[in-house]
Amino acid sequence: MSTSKVQIALVLPDLLGTYGDFGNAVVLEKRMTWRGISAEIVNIRFGEPVPESCDIYVVGGGEDTAQTLAVRHLREHPGMQRAAARGAVILGVCAGIQIFGESFTRADQVTHAGLGLIDSTSHAGGSRAIGEVIATPADGLFEGLLTGFENHQGRTVLGPSARPLAHVKVGTGNDGSVEGAVQGRILCTYLHGPVLPRNPQIADLLIEWATGIKPGPLDLPDVTRLRAERAKAAGVPL
Amino acid sequence: MSSKLSQKMGLGAGGMIGGRVALKLDPQALAHLTSGRQVALVTGTNGKTTSTMMLSRAVSFLGEVATNHGGANMPDGHVTALSKQPDAPYAVLEVDEGYFPEVVRAAAPAVAVLLNLSRDQLDRVGEVRTIEKSLRTALASVTGVVVANCDDIMVTSAARDSANVVWVATGTGWHNDAASCPRCGDPIRWQGEHWQCTGCDLARPRPQWVTGDGYLVTPNGVKVELSLRLPGKFNQANAVMAAAAAAALGVPVEEAVQRLRAVSNVAGRYRTIQRSGHRARLLLSKNPAGWSETLTVVREADHPAVLVINAHEADGRDLSWLWDVPFERLRGRQVIASGERATDLAVRLTYAEVEHTIVPDPLLAIDAMPPGPVEVIANYTAFRDLNARAAQ
Numbered sequence: 001m002s003t004s005k006v007q008i009a010l011v012l013p014d015l016l017g018t019y020g021d022f023g024n025a026v027v028l029e030k031r032m033t034w035r036g037i038s039a040e041i042v043n044i045r046f047g048e049p050v051p052e053s054c055d056i057y058v059v060g061g062g063e064d065t066a067q068t069l070a071v072r073h074l075r076e077h078p079g080m081q082r083a084a085a086r087g088a089v090i091l092g093v094c095a096g097i098q099i100f101g102e103s104f105t106r107a108d109q110v111t112h113a114g115l116g117l118i119d120s121t122s123h124a125g126g127s128r129a130i131g132e133v134i135a136t137p138a139d140g141l142f143e144g145l146l147t148g149f150e151n152h153q154g155r156t157v158l159g160p161s162a163r164p165l166a167h168v169k170v171g172t173g174n175d176g177s178v179e180g181a182v183q184g185r186i187l188c189t190y191l192h193g194p195v196l197p198r199n200p201q202i203a204d205l206l207i208e209w210a211t212g213i214k215p216g217p218l219d220l221p222d223v224t225r226l227r228a229e230r231a232k233a234a235g236v237p238l
Numbered sequence: 239m240s241s242k243l244s245q246k247m248g249l250g251a252g253g254m255i256g257g258r259v260a261l262k263l264d265p266q267a268l269a270h271l272t273s274g275r276q277v278a279l280v281t282g283t284n285g286k287t288t289s290t291m292m293l294s295r296a297v298s299f300l301g302e303v304a305t306n307h308g309g310a311n312m313p314d315g316h317v318t319a320l321s322k323q324p325d326a327p328y329a330v331l332e333v334d335e336g337y338f339p340e341v342v343r344a345a346a347p348a349v350a351v352l353l354n355l356s357r358d359q360l361d362r363v364g365e366v367r368t369i370e371k372s373l374r375t376a377l378a379s380v381t382g383v384v385v386a387n388c389d390d391i392m393v394t395s396a397a398r399d400s401a402n403v404v405w406v407a408t409g410t411g412w413h414n415d416a417a418s419c420p421r422c423g424d425p426i427r428w429q430g431e432h433w434q435c436t437g438c439d440l441a442r443p444r445p446q447w448v449t450g451d452g453y454l455v456t457p458n459g460v461k462v463e464l465s466l467r468l469p470g471k472f473n474q475a476n477a478v479m480a481a482a483a484a485a486a487l488g489v490p491v492e493e494a495v496q497r498l499r500a501v502s503n504v505a506g507r508y509r510t511i512q513r514s515g516h517r518a519r520l521l522l523s524k525n526p527a528g529w530s531e532t533l534t535v536v537r538e539a540d541h542p543a544v545l546v547i548n549a550h551e552a553d554g555r556d557l558s559w560l561w562d563v564p565f566e567r568l569r570g571r572q573v574i575a576s577g578e579r580a581t582d583l584a585v586r587l588t589y590a591e592v593e594h595t596i597v598p599d600p601l602l603a604i605d606a607m608p609p610g611p612v613e614v615i616a617n618y619t620a621f622r623d624l625n626a627r628a629a630q
Contacts, residue, residue, distance in 0.1 A: 014417030018357065018365070023561030023589070030589050046417040047425035047436070063365040069423050131555070149556045192558040197585050222584040222596070229581050 006032055006039040006210055009054035011080060012062075014046050015070045016095055019151070021060025023194035024091060027203050028056060035215055037207075046070075050079035055210045057083065061094030061152075061192065064106060071099050074115060084117055089210045090186045093195060097174075097181060097188035098122040098154050107153060118183045119159030125172075128153045132234040133171030133191055135179045138164045142201045145169075146179065147230045148191025156181070156190075165189055170234045185209045198227065257314030260321060268313050268344040271320035272329060275304070277345045278483055281333045281373070282353025282393070284528045286311065288468065288504045289353060289476040290332035295501060296484035296494035302326040308505040312337050313344070328487070335369050339376035348382040349486045351479055354410065355392035357559070358525040370396050370420050383486040385479060388443045391433060395420040395440060404457075406482050407431070407445035408475035410531075449478040454495070456485075462495050467502040470535040506625040513601070513628070515609035518544075520628070522621040524553070526562035529615070533567050536613045542572035544603040546616035546624060547579045553618045557582045565590040576603040577620045600624050 010017075010025040025041045032039035044050050046069070057080050062070060074080060084090055090100075098104040101120035105111040114122075128151070135146040146166045156174040158164060158181055165180025165187065166173070173179030173190055180189035187206065189195050196203040200223055208214045231237055260267045278297065280290045287309045294305040304323035306315045311332040320329060333341045335355075342350065352373065357366055373396040377384050386397035388405040397403050409431075419426055424437025434441035446457040452474070453463050464477055477498055484494040503509045507522045521536070523529040536543060549555050557579055565587055573594040575584040580596045587594045597603035600620065604612055616624055 012417075017562070019556065020558035020561030023558070023586070026561070026589050030591075047427075063367050065367055065423060066418065069418050149558065151556055192556060194558055194561055197561070197589065220585075220588055222581060222588050226581045226585050 004038060006037060006056065007054040008039060008041045009051065009057045009080070010041055010043050011050065011057055011059045012046055012070050012073065013043060013060065015066040015073075016060040016062040018063060018066070019061045019094060019192040020194050021058065021093060024060070024093065024196040024203075025058045027194075027196040027200070028058070028206060031200065031203050031215070031218060032207055032211075034218060037211060037215075046073060048077075050074065050077040052079035052082040052086075052088075054083060054088065056089045056091070056206060059090065059092045059096040059100075061096070067095045067099060068112060070095070071112065071115065074099075081115060081117065084184075084186060087185055089206050090117070091196075091206060092117075092186065092188040094152055094190055094192065097156055097190060100181075100186065100188055101156065102159075104154065117186055118181050118188060119161035120156050120181055121159075122154045122156040124153050125155040129172035129190075131171060132230060133173060133179065134169045134231060134234045134236045135166035135171070135173060136169060138166050138178070138182075141165065141182065142199075142205050144199075144201055144227070145231060145236070146189075146191065146202070147198050147227060147234070148189070148193040148195050150190050151192065152190055154190075169236055193230075197223070198230065256321065257310075257317035257319075260317045261314055266344075267317045268320075268341065271317060271324075272345040275327055275329045276487060277329045277331065277347045278349040278351065278487065279331050279333050279338070279341060279345065279347045280351040280353070280483075281335050281338045282351075282387075283335065283356045283358045283525065284531070285353050285472060285476045285479075286332045288473060288501070288507070289351065289480050290330055291504050292477055292480035292498035292501055293351070293483050294330040295497040296480055296489050297328050297330055297487055299484075299489045299493045299497060300487065301328055303328040303330055305330045306332055313341060316341065316345075335373065339372055342376045342380060346382075347380060349385060349483050350377060350380050350382065351385045351483045352377065352387065352393050352397055353476070353479055354387055354390045354408075354527070355396065356525065356527040357562075358527075358554070366392060367420055374399060383483075385483045385486060387475070387479065388445050389431065391426060391440075392420055394443060398440070398443070403443075404447065404482050404486060405443045405445045406447040406449070406479055408449050408478060410472055410475045447478055447482045449474055454478045454481060454491075456491050460491070462491055464495060465499055467499065468504075468508055469538075470531060472531045506629075507621070511628045514605045516604050516607060516612050517610065518604050518612040518614050520621065520625060521613065521615045522618070523615050524618050526559050529563040532615050533564060536615070537567060539611070540571060541611045541613050542574075542607045543568060543613045543615065544574045544576050544597075544600060544607065545583055546577040546600045546603075546614065546620040547575075547583045548577050548617060548620040548623075549579045549582075550619045553620070560586045565592055568592045572607065574603040574606060576600045577616065601627060
């Protein structure tokens with residue numbers, strides 16, 4: 001850790017904050033603070049430089065235009081990519097999974113270069129995937145089911161250096177079969193909800209990566225109840 | 239007949255089915271029904287229903303007004319409203335953002351009002367920038383007056399290409415969707431109330447009408463007290479937009495303000511119901527900008543709050559937006575999470591460190607509060623259902 005406080009960078013929330021992505025940063029912050037780990041959220045807005053000293057970077061979803069602008073900004077200010085090179089933890093949601101890859105191709109067939117953080121390419125699918133998603137963990141990466149809401153047209157193909165986060169039971173995810181991507185300490189997913197409030201085990205996995213310590217249990221009855229409700233709504237009781 | 243049927247079947251307040259049938263029989267029905275009338279259209283993300291009611295009251299100074307009270311804001315709702323008052327020389331119509339281009343083409347409005355644009359139900363309405371572009375094209379074709387909020391960047395971009403724009407400084411806007419310029423993508427820079435793009439010439443236009451705290455200032459510099467019965471800064475903004483639009487149709491400002499001042503209950507919104515020793519004020523909020531404004535209104539007193547959340551098609555099925563609402567402002571207050579998706583809200587409140595309990599039925603949630611005033615804030619279908627049950 002670069003400072004005594006765990007710094008959570010919320011990257012371009014004014015461009016890539018379309019789906020309540022602030023929630024992912026809040027969940028990380030509170031789950032650390034409540035356990036006595038000092039943590040804070042650092043907002044990095046459009047037009048501002050991106051520091052490379054943060055411990056966790058949270059990148060959210062955005063509209064097509066916003067996504068292009070975000071890539072441009074993150075290239076001009078490559079703090080996050082430098083942090084990734086030294087092993088910082090990064091969560092990329094929705095647009096995040098697309099812009100972190102080698103390239104992404106829009107519905108207009110124009111291909112844009114990605115940030116090259118994960119071995120993947122994305123392209124526009126025929127139809128928009130909208131609805132509840134349930135997926136099971138890949139390679140025992142986490143416990144329990146992955147639950148969330150997806151709303152995206154992109155489809156993502158992973159290369160050999162990236163592995164999927166989960167296997168889709170209900171919904172579409174990357175391609176109807178697998179969901180998300182993990183490469184080193186970079187974790188990507190198409191799921192909103194936002195994803196960390198719905199999946200505290202993923203939040204704790206990111207915290208473990210960032211601090212080197214596996215966090216102890218944290219009983220939040222509303223979260224347990226929500227996970228059961230959403231799984232039931234998707235037809236896959238927990 | 240079919241309107242009665244619609245009411246019987248519980249399909250809203252009977253505003254839709256008659257129009258749907260009429261449009262099937264005559265696809266040009268809207269153009270025919272608006273022809274020969276002076277038409278004002280009101281659109282935007284928040285405040286449409288209230289502003290439409292205010293504007294229709296103000297325009298009633300000039301003569302009979304046909305209007306779609308109650309939020310049936312798609313073409314079938316317009317046809318129903320216009321058919322009910324075939325002889326009214328004026329029409330004031332609330333229009334869903336997505337249908338605005340179609341309605342502009344059919345109705346050739348004398349006045350088009352654009353209130354504000356922010357994220358709303360992304361899985362249904364689509365992304366703000368897409369809406370802005372389609373409104374921009376539609377507004378450019380308006381030969382009448384466009385009344386637009388210059389404190390909203392998206393609105394300014396959408397209205398700027400129109401021939402005849404009246405700019406209103408409302409003092410309200412949701413800036414979280416407009417960090418980058420809708421025209422060129424470069425960052426927007428703010429300096430006090432003024433904003434401008436750092437890359438192109440998009441900047442806050444000089445307003446003709448200005449909203450102050452409790453008053454408005456006309457283009458001639460005349461200050462008029464608002465003294466509204468509706469609460470909140472956003473209703474002052476709605477009132478000034480309505481007054482400016484009414485002026486464009488020829489209503490003197492004093493006459494307009496006197497009429498819209500009396501609005502106290504808009505399709506059940508803001509009304510207070512008496513129940514089990516409680517005085518519950520019913521407030522509707524549909525998206526982050528609306529909730530943020532409503533939380534400011536309820537902050538004026540420390541009353542317990544019942545928050546009601548559903549996630550049907552009309553609400554948007556993705557509840558991610560709950561995390562864009564500053565619920566942290568309710569810390570220290572007695573709060574009940576309610577509605578079909580009370581649990582999603584409860585998780586949000588947990589992380590906002592707002593103590594709460596869960597009572598899914600909103601009427602039972604009101605009952606569970608200590609006697610006295612209660613603020614009830616509900617999203618779209620939750621509000622509609624609660625309002626209908628409270629009326630029984």
